[in-house]
Amino acid sequence: MERIIQINQTSTLYVGRAEELLERVLPEGRTVVITDANIDRLYPNLVRRFEHIIVGQGEVCKSLQTVERVYRELMAMGADRSTFILGIGGGIVTDIAGYVAATYMRGVEFGFVSTTLLGQVDASIGGKNGVNVADYKNMVGTFRHPRFVIADVEMLRTLPKRELRAGMAEIVKSAIIADAELFGRLERCGEAIYDSVEDMQEAMLGAVAVKAHIVKKDEREGGVRRLLNLGHTLGHAIEKCTHEVNHGEAVAIGMSLVAHAAVRRDDLGEDVAERIDKVLMQLGLKLEMPVTMTEMLREVKYDKKKKNNTIRLIVPKRIGKCAVVEMSFEELEQLFK
Ligand SMILES: NC(=O)c1ccc[n+]([C@@H]2O[C@H](COP(=O)([O-])OP(=O)(O)OC[C@H]3O[C@@H](n4cnc5c(N)ncnc54)[C@H](O)[C@@H]3O)[C@@H](O)[C@H]2O)c1
Numbered sequence: 133m134e135r136i137i138q139i140n141q142t143s144t145l146y147v148g149r150a151e152e153l154l155e156r157v158l159p160e161g162r163t164v165v166i167t168d169a170n171i172d173r174l175y176p177n178l179v180r181r182f183e184h185i186i187v188g189q190g191e192v193c194k195s196l197q198t199v200e201r202v203y204r205e206l207m208a209m210g211a212d213r214s215t216f217i218l219g220i221g222g223g224i225v226t227d228i229a230g231y232v233a234a235t236y237m238r239g240v241e242f243g244f245v246s247t248t249l250l251g252q253v254d255a256s257i258g259g260k261n262g263v264n265v266a267d268y269k270n271m272v273g274t275f276r277h278p279r280f281v282i283a284d285v286e287m288l289r290t291l292p293k294r295e296l297r298a299g300m301a302e303i304v305k306s307a308i309i310a311d312a313e314l315f316g317r318l319e320r321c322g323e324a325i326y327d328s329v330e331d332m333q334e335a336m337l338g339a340v341a342v343k344a345h346i347v348k349k350d351e352r353e354g355g356v357r358r359l360l361n362l363g364h365t366l367g368h369a370i371e372k373c374t375h376e377v378n379h380g381e382a383v384a385i386g387m388s389l390v391a392h393a394a395v396r397r398d399d400l401g402e403d404v405a406e407r408i409d410k411v412l413m414q415l416g417l418k419l420e421m422p423v424t425m426t427e428m429l430r431e432v433k434y435d436k437k438k439k440n441n442t443i444r445l446i447v448p449k450r451i452g453k454c455a456v457v458e459m460s461f462e463e464l465e466q467l468f469k
Pocket residue numbers: 168170171174189190191194221222223224225227247248249250251254255256257258260261262269270287288289290291292295298379
């Protein structure tokens with residue numbers, strides 16, 4: 133069934149079949165699609181009825197070099213300020229497409245068809261678009277909402293299971309931050325959730341509602357939006373140490389580490405930390421550390437030094453409630469010794 137969620141005054145999320153929804157929501161005039169080769173191969177009917185630009189895959193391609201190549205292709209096509217940019221893909225594609233659209237000719241209108249679970253619950257929602265510079269993730273970017281996001285859960289059928297699990301880690305994150313009921317539903321469903329389009333869609337909508345609510349209160353990440361970084365400080369550090377785990381897998385490990393640190397700080401009951409571990413494992417996420425604690429902490433320290441900021445750790449207080457705790461690197465290190 134089709135569902136519509138208003139993300140903010142200018143941006144709407146449509147959940148339903150992409151081809152049908154595009155007919156209704158695309159503005160009149162010229163549309164240029166930005167996508168990757170996987171989506172082009174799997175969904176040619178969606179991509180090839182538009183002029184399109186293919187970008188590379190993986191974090192290395194989420195770069196200013198790619199952005200410049202896309203600008204040049206747009207210029208060669210004669211795209212102008214009335215051209216509508218449509219990003220079709222996962223978080224990498226939508227981050228690139230959103231950044232290009234926000235900056236090309238000082239900004240053109242854009243929309244997304246989000247095709248990964250992580251994209252549908254997180255990357256395509258909230259108006260942040262950006263690319264990596266050197267080894268810094270999302271170092272350059274813009275805040276600008278797409279006119280619409282289409283989340284077509286049927287398209288998740290072609291997504292590798294590992295990518296589905298990565299998206300599920302972000303759903304668990306949203307549940308821990310602000311939705312105890314969603315957490316309970318995830319506990320009840322376990323692995324079986326991946327076999328049910330309806331259950332996946334309900335979980336996705338729950339996580340979107342959490343993100344949309346938080347983003348409405350804090351567009352620019354000056355306060356409450358920081359809660360969305362639960363598991364991310366440590367997760368990013370793990371991702372930097374090894375390519376063995378993807379973003380969602382690293383965030384899952386980060387959430388487990390932080391939950392147990394919260395127990396040591398007397399912020400969280402041990403039984404709750406164990407529930408968090410259990411639900412993540414039931415959803416197929418591995419919690420073994422792929423790197424040593426020392427390696428991970430070294431990366432957190434290196435990052436902090438380069439960015440010259442305090443460490444803000446998001447700490448669960450109970451399921452459905454988290455707090456932002458500021459600490460020095462030394463305090464953080466003590467927590468994980
Ligand atoms: N802007 C934000 O607020 C925000 C939030 C969270 C994450 N992100 C970014 O999102 C990126 C990760 O996004 P992701 O996890 O979607 O990864 P991704 O975009 O790399 O997609 C993963 C892989 O799945 C393939 N794929 C996509 N949809 C498919 C489908 N329906 N069927 C088959 N294959 C498909 C892609 O081609 C790619 O190979 C990161 O760069 C991260 O920084 C951004």
